[in-house]
Amino acid sequence: MDxxxxxxxxxxxxxxxxxxxxxxxxxxxxxxxxxxRPERARAVARSWGVPKVYGSLDDLLADDEVDAVEILTPTYLHAEHVISAARAKKHVSCQKPIATTVADARAMVSACAEAGVAFRVTENCCYYPPLERMREVIASGVIGTPTLLRIKTVVGETESAFQSAQDPEGYVWRFDARSPGGHLFDDVMHKYAMALWLVGEEVRSVQAIVRKGRLFFEAPMVALLEYGRDDLLGMMEVAHAPGMFIESDWFGADEFFEVQGTDGFVWVTRLSGRLHDLPPLVVVSGRTRTEVRDIEDRYEVSFRRAAGAFVDGLRAGTPVDLAPETAVRTLQLAFAVYESSNERRPVDPSELEGSVSPPWWPKTTDELMDDVMALGLMPEASALPGTDG
Ligand SMILES: NC(=O)c1ccc[n+]([C@@H]2O[C@H](COP(=O)([O-])OP(=O)(O)OC[C@H]3O[C@@H](n4cnc5c(N)ncnc54)[C@H](O)[C@@H]3O)[C@@H](O)[C@H]2O)c1
Structure with missing residues (x-):
């Protein structure tokens, strides 16, 4: 394909x-x-100079001029949309999370394999240059054998134009029973993906405590990851800090990634937000400390590169980057965190085939209104704290 x-x-x-x-x-x-929402579609298509606008997926899939689709619909529709696209013989790129149940995710992978079309689940973090470099540093052996991974996410307040322009509709399905969970099922899915991708190791058990937070937040949360290799452990932390300002052009979330090895460590100090006055990437190896400042660290670049990788993979006729099986394992890891906290026991993610939710999920409208009042927010998404879904 040219x-x-x-x-x-x-x-x-x-x-x-x-x-x-x-x-x-x-x-x-x-x-x-x-x-x-055809009005929305027409307006967006006009601004981007896209010639054809359809009001239904079936109509778009019937168009012979479409080779591939990028699925950006709410997560609970991914399974239906990906399977329909595969049956119409379109190559598929779909946003994370892959699906709301592991069974659906497996059905999507099978449908694409049977139809002979490419399928990848977009994880833009894999295309964020500092994280990409971090993975290369780890694989190169510069920090020795990785022994400890730590990923911290904190969501605070931001004032980005992007955040202020968020359409409240995009939050409704994230807060109700169409989603199996809240923030941990949404934004934190990226961090689960990184916990697998950065070190290239499977997680064989998870021990987590997840607390009910305000709105759709599930914080504080701490998860301990036991990897397949005995001498590698991981820790994931999530906090909600509604009174803390995070400078960002996008979502009001701040991330910190650390992998410690036997000879040194590597940090990535940002993603969507810019909370710290630190270099994006720091590598310590033996007696040498390297601060990498001349690296592209704009969050939006990760999305551009992710799109490019899909197109390049289709053109080259090679398997497109990011096997969907990885997205299935990421989904299992997300459910293992809930399951471990719900049952207060270690959980092997590979045992989970359905879906798992926290006991309080979904919240009632009254509970959500209490949260809104407690946080001093107006009930519009434009006033909600930053969430990088
Ligand atoms: N990579 C990231 O950082 C990131 C960030 C945000 C969202 N996401 C993911 O992207 C997806 C979309 O999220 P969003 O925030 O844009 O949601 P959204 O609700 O704002 O947008 C979904 C759009 O899909 C449209 N839609 C709904 N049903 C449809 C159908 N049957 N056919 C065609 N269009 C339909 C809606 O009208 C809406 O415009 C989710 O899976 C989310 O997890 C990823």
């Missing part, structure tokens, strides 16, 4: 970050878009 003709499915909040990478790729044509 040029890749892409159809975008779902033009909600995240499309602003996801679509530009397709629009600007020299060998990609965004030929069509579809959304069940």
């Amino acid at each position: 040029r890749v003709r892409v159809g975008i499915v779902g033009l909600g909040n995240i499309s602003e970050l996801n679509v530009p990478g397709y629009l600007e790729h020299p060998y990609c044509d965004v030929v069509a878009m579809c959304d069940t």
